[in-house]
Amino acid sequence: MTSHNNFQNDNFKYSKSSSRSFDDPSFNSQVKVNDLKKNSFEDSFDKWLEFVQWARWFPDLFYDLIKPETGGMRLDLDQRLFLRCMSRFVSTYGVFPRGFGKTMLELMSIYHTCIFFPDITIAMSAQTKENAASISEEKHNEIMKWFPLMKNELAKAPSFTKDSVEVEFKSGATYSILANSQTSKGQRRRRLNVEESALLDNFLFKDALEPVVNVPRRTIGKLATINPYELNGMINYLTTSGYRGSDEFNRILNMLDEMADLKGKIVLGASWELPCHYGRGETRNQLLAKKNDPTTSATAFAMNYESRWVGATDGALVNITKLLNLRTIPKPELECPKDKRGNLEINEYILGVDVARSSAQSNNKTAIVVLKIIRNPKGLIRQIQLVNIIEPPNGLNFKEQSIIVKRLFYKYGGNQDLSKSRVKAIVVDGNVIGKGLIDRLLEDVTDTDTNEELGCFDTINTDQKPDHEKAVKIIYDLTATGINDEIIRTFIDYVETEKLKLLKINDEIKKTSVHGDDSLVEEERARLHTQYLIDEVSNLKLKKTKNSITVEQVQKKIDKDRYSALAYALYYIFLFLEKEAEEPNTYEDDDEIVYY
Structure with missing residues (x-):
């Protein structure tokens, strides 16, 4: 799988004339005639190129391809849609309930990008680095368990500590973590995924997080050009719902308008009923019992499981x-x-x-x-x-x-x-x-x-x-x-x-x-x-x-x-x-x- 990274070399050229001639003084006459055949990689370049394009566009099918014959992770239809959106849009806002599996899919999307975009740097940010490190290690281990071939893509053993993560890939790509705080100011990554974005305020986002992806990725060839078709500066948001009137609620409303205007952004959402339909998370009876339990906060259930933004929009008591x-x-x-x-x-x-x-x-x-x-x-x-x-x-x-x-x-x-x-x-x-x-x-x-x-x-x-x-x-x-x-x-x-x-x-x-x-x-x-x-x-x-x-x-x-x-x-x-x-x-x- 790692050999296809060479397709990013913008200086690569191939033609029949590139074959060595028998008149070349340095030609070793002892080499067998069969060795004069074109390199198998060069011979299959068009097919490899088509494969890379296919794999970038269909991340779910790529994971199907490397899934072991027995065991492995079965992707449901909604999960496939989510993975494809994370690969095809410049910004995805996902509002999903607990038990949906959004963090697992998020890391799968990040690892898929690291394989197919050499030297890219991607970060996940959460409320604290400790939280980001904890969930990254847990989901990394699950990916390695369900897709054992992914281990071949790692350049070395990943580093997980209390407040840092570094996963290096053979493509030269690196995955790390950041915090949703001023400590991330001045950091640079090519793409960013924001966890629990409903807890963000717009000043912090504009001041510390949005500038993180200002510098686009360059190709790894001698020209080191910027691919105009690449989704540079991608920022994805994943969260359970929050409060109406908050900065993130307004961001979603703006993204819905940009989605309607075909500006490369998309908003996805679902309640507990979608993962429950596919048998993920708690059962319907368990969730309904939780909802009807008088000790359960109606607001907490609405945000955690129904993906409803709660509170007053107009005439709110305070901002x-x-x-x-x-x-x-x-x-x-x-x-x-x-x-x-x-x-x-x-x-x-x-x-x-x-x-x-x-x-x-x-x-x-x-x-x-x-x-x-x-x-x-x-x-x-x-x-x-x-x-x-x-x-x-x-x-x-x-x-x-x-x-x-x-x-x-x-x-x-x-x-x-x-x-x-x-x-x-x-x-x-x-x-x-x-x-x-x-x-x-x-x-x-x-x-x-x-x-x-x-x-x-x-x-x-x-x-x-x-x-x-x-x-x-x-x-x-x-x-x-x-x-x-x-x-x-x-x-x-x-x-x-x-x-x-x-x-x-x-x-x-x-x-x-x-x-x-x-x-x-x-x-x-x-x-x-x-x-x-x-x-x-x-x-x-x-x-x-x-x-x-x-x-x-x-x-x-x-x-x-x-x-x-x-x-x-x-x-x-x-x-x-x-x-x-x-x-x-x-x-x-x-x-x-x-x-x-």
């Missing part, structure tokens, strides 16, 4: 791309951290609680957010970090919910002495049902698990009486009636100014279950609930009335509890904790001023 860019916090805080001496760090926390009470898992749930305030030396709030989100189990009565809230108060450095307390306020939704939780928070209570006394709290802004007068004034009873538009504007402002920061979300965080060490489980839950928060916000759109604004859900079955808890806490911070920078006093005291 979803900007919201996604707020995910910068590397790790959740499950409690107030301690310094080297074992003392609690000097932090400020605000707890926000949106209250619900229902035994049905499909109904609204109570949500608790933990916000950490970061100030600059002048005391101005620089960041508001959402370091944890907790969702108590449904069906708990108000007493049980109050115990959870009080436990969190002490975990984050809460103290009966407010001057020493790291928690500055607990903002509770006091509308109707929330009054029940506030009543319980004002009562003395014993922790049912540890038998510790959790005490009682008092409200900051109401005349309600706690069980005893020494209760810490920490509860802010927030009644949204009449101020809902102010709460919404405050939320929008903190997103737009990028003061609000969210937890980073792992690539596979859309899963709905976690296992392992308790602290790791809690961390993954915090990340999972951050994903759900983004789902909730993306599902909200602004609704304007004559005198105010409100939000409404695009899909009613998607809750907004986490958003509400966050919005209430942010509103409290805006009202009471924001302060203007103190201007330096440029004047001396009056008695020290000297008049001339």
Whole structure:
């Protein structure tokens, strides 16, 4: 298979006159007459050329050709179409569900290109190099297993490390990986495949990734020319779906227009039903059970399996791309951290609680957010970090919910002495049902698990009486009636100014279950609930009335509890904790001023 690479030599010429003559003084008369026959390669040049053209145009049939007689990988019709599009269009955007096998097909397409385009360099980019390296090694091993002849095309054993990949082919081509980040800026490859492109923002793409393929491949002959018919600068995008209104959603809309105008681009998509029809991935019954499971996020299922872009397109609450860019916090805080001496760090926390009470898992749930305030030396709030989100189990009565809230108060450095307390306020939704939780928070209570006394709290802004007068004034009873538009504007402002920061979300965080060490489980839950928060916000759109604004859900079955808890806490911070920078006093005291 490697010999056909010589066809890329643009200086190759063949004619009958190229045969050596018997009159040539250097001719060895001992050579047999049979050796005077034209070289078999030269004799079959036209056939080899036709084979290369055929193999480049039909990558699926090329894989059929090298598949072993027994075993090997059987390509389904949809997979064949996908492979052909990756070889024939200057840009392919594929939106496919989990279990489709898109990453395997992507690497098969890359390896096919490396064989038939000498000296080409191709990269796959993912959210992190670690993720790209992991999936590359796994899919490489599968290709070598299903198509053993591919091993003959490798120049040497491939290199796979934690954050790098290098696969060299006998054609001189090289496959490597990049990250969807600024670290890829300045890199150069001839073609690029972007994994999980729905998570990209356009600024990063334009600044760091798009320029990667600016330099086209040159042929390997003496002339080293650029083939005008080659798909130089190819960028392919592969992903599960994301949010409407995001940069990638708009990119797909633009590519659909370019596809209609025959500009060499194509958009492909499918739901879980297509791979399920061919027997790939989970069965129909398993997927339908997952869809109907009340613990499964409707948004996550729509994106992961139905390939539907979710959220509001017109009148969205916030720019979803900007919201996604707020995910910068590397790790959740499950409690107030301690310094080297074992003392609690000097932090400020605000707890926000949106209250619900229902035994049905499909109904609204109570949500608790933990916000950490970061100030600059002048005391101005620089960041508001959402370091944890907790969702108590449904069906708990108000007493049980109050115990959870009080436990969190002490975990984050809460103290009966407010001057020493790291928690500055607990903002509770006091509308109707929330009054029940506030009543319980004002009562003395014993922790049912540890038998510790959790005490009682008092409200900051109401005349309600706690069980005893020494209760810490920490509860802010927030009644949204009449101020809902102010709460919404405050939320929008903190997103737009990028003061609000969210937890980073792992690539596979859309899963709905976690296992392992308790602290790791809690961390993954915090990340999972951050994903759900983004789902909730993306599902909200602004609704304007004559005198105010409100939000409404695009899909009613998607809750907004986490958003509400966050919005209430942010509103409290805006009202009471924001302060203007103190201007330096440029004047001396009056008695020290000297008049001339």
